[in-house]
Amino acid sequence: MKIVGVSLFVTRLPLVHGFETSSHRKSHLDHILVRFTDESGAEGWGEIASATDPFYSSETVDTALLVAKKYIVPAIVGVEFETPAQLATTWARVRGHEFAKAGFDMAAWSLYSTVRNEPLATSLGGTRTEVAAGVSLGIEASIDALLEEVSRHVDAGYRRVKLKIKPGWDLEPVRAVRAAFPDQDVHVDANGIYSDTDATTALMRSLDEFGLSMIEQPYAPRNFVAHATLQARLDTPICLDEAVVDLDDIGTMVALGAGKILNIKVSRMGGLTVALAAHDLARDAGIPVWCGGMHEFGIGRAANVALSSLANFSYPSDVSASEKYYEKDVISPPVTAEDGMVTVPVAAGLGYTVLPDWIATNTISHEHYGV
Numbered sequence: 001m002k003i004v005g006v007s008l009f010v011t012r013l014p015l016v017h018g019f020e021t022s023s024h025r026k027s028h029l030d031h032i033l034v035r036f037t038d039e040s041g042a043e044g045w046g047e048i049a050s051a052t053d054p055f056y057s058s059e060t061v062d063t064a065l066l067v068a069k070k071y072i073v074p075a076i077v078g079v080e081f082e083t084p085a086q087l088a089t090t091w092a093r094v095r096g097h098e099f100a101k102a103g104f105d106m107a108a109w110s111l112y113s114t115v116r117n118e119p120l121a122t123s124l125g126g127t128r129t130e131v132a133a134g135v136s137l138g139i140e141a142s143i144d145a146l147l148e149e150v151s152r153h154v155d156a157g158y159r160r161v162k163l164k165i166k167p168g169w170d171l172e173p174v175r176a177v178r179a180a181f182p183d184q185d186v187h188v189d190a191n192g193i194y195s196d197t198d199a200t201t202a203l204m205r206s207l208d209e210f211g212l213s214m215i216e217q218p219y220a221p222r223n224f225v226a227h228a229t230l231q232a233r234l235d236t237p238i239c240l241d242e243a244v245v246d247l248d249d250i251g252t253m254v255a256l257g258a259g260k261i262l263n264i265k266v267s268r269m270g271g272l273t274v275a276l277a278a279h280d281l282a283r284d285a286g287i288p289v290w291c292g293g294m295h296e297f298g299i300g301r302a303a304n305v306a307l308s309s310l311a312n313f314s315y316p317s318d319v320s321a322s323e324k325y326y327e328k329d330v331i332s333p334p335v336t337a338e339d340g341m342v343t344v345p346v347a348a349g350l351g352y353t354v355l356p357d358w359i360a361t362n363t364i365s366h367e368h369y370g371v
């Protein structure tokens with residue numbers, strides 16, 4: 001394949017339900033969609049699921065666009081490649097900027113699987129025909145409102161419910177959810193907001209009694225030592241998210257015992273190529289993984305579904321149905337979950353039809369390079 005054209009679309013979709021984490025609240029999202037065209041006219045699509053603000057990661061839509069235009073696009077237009085991993089070497093000298101790289105890497109995998117005429121999941125080495133879907137629920141205005149959200153998603157069949165927590169919104173919502181749903185798989189995600197104090201240790205230890213499947217990223221992203229110290233005192237497994245942005249971080253996690261489960265996000269790790277390597281490394285170290293989300297539009301969501309079909313994705317992934325976030329997605333059909341399971345598509349490429357007209361309607365800026 002030779003990349004003859006690259007288009008970047010900054011596309012805005014409104015969220016059907018505002019989403020609040022320990023750091024911020026959102027009502028719409030701008031993601032950058034990447035389209036590759038090869039010499040035969042085949043297309044590959046990727047998504048840079050960066051946020052507008054640098055609160056989850058240091059990257060933003062603006063920084064991703066800058067790095068894409070200045071460093072990644074010039075390195076790939078006109079380039080011939082046989083495998084996505086080979087194409088990824090063209091931007092390997094760019095440090096960081098994983099979200100930006102991920103959009104291009106995803107477009108390469110999408111093009112590659114389309115040209116090979118096989119489903120993306122097959123190209124990636126996935127074996128499952130369906131994947132278990134978990135749902136991530138934001139911080140709500142009241143515990144009653146949260147219970148209503150949990151109830152709606154449990155009724156819809158979601159296999160796991162993740163609750164965002166922050167200081168002042170932790171023990172009580174967890175207690176209430178556990179009391180109302182004693183058998184539901186529940187986990188919590190702090191997005192790194194707690195400081196490493198005795199009070200936090202005590203709080204986390206008191207969460208042990210609720211039988212949570214994991215506590216995701218309680219401490220700041222770089223603080224592996226605090227996670228290791230906490231894990232040694234907890235029964236509940238710690239899952240790392242923000243902490244792990246490259247393969248070396250998995251080595252650190254394992255060496256220190258900083259957690260027992262890994263959330264692999266395609267965006268956070270710089271693409272499917274690295275995510276695959278992370279999957280293998282974690283498997284060899286005895287660390288089960290699941291696929292986290294960044295509220296992706298359908299393109300990124302399709303990649304998450306395909307990735308989740310690999311064998312070591314052993315916990316439900318954040319691959320909830322498109323309709324949880326978007327009234328009309330950029331792919332057709334939208335991703336759906338039936339009784340909490342998402343079917344892995346068997347059609348070639350992403351396995352869904354990308355809707356260029358709907359993307360155009362919702363695009364706030366567009367740039368094209370090459371022919």
Ligand code: OSB
Binds near residue numbers: 319
């Ligand atoms: O920590 O997993 C997270 C969304 C934005 C930023 C961080 C996180 C999330 C989610 C979204 O939890 C899950 C999804 O995409 O369904």
Ligand code: MG
Binds near residue numbers: 216241263
């Ligand atoms: Mg998380």
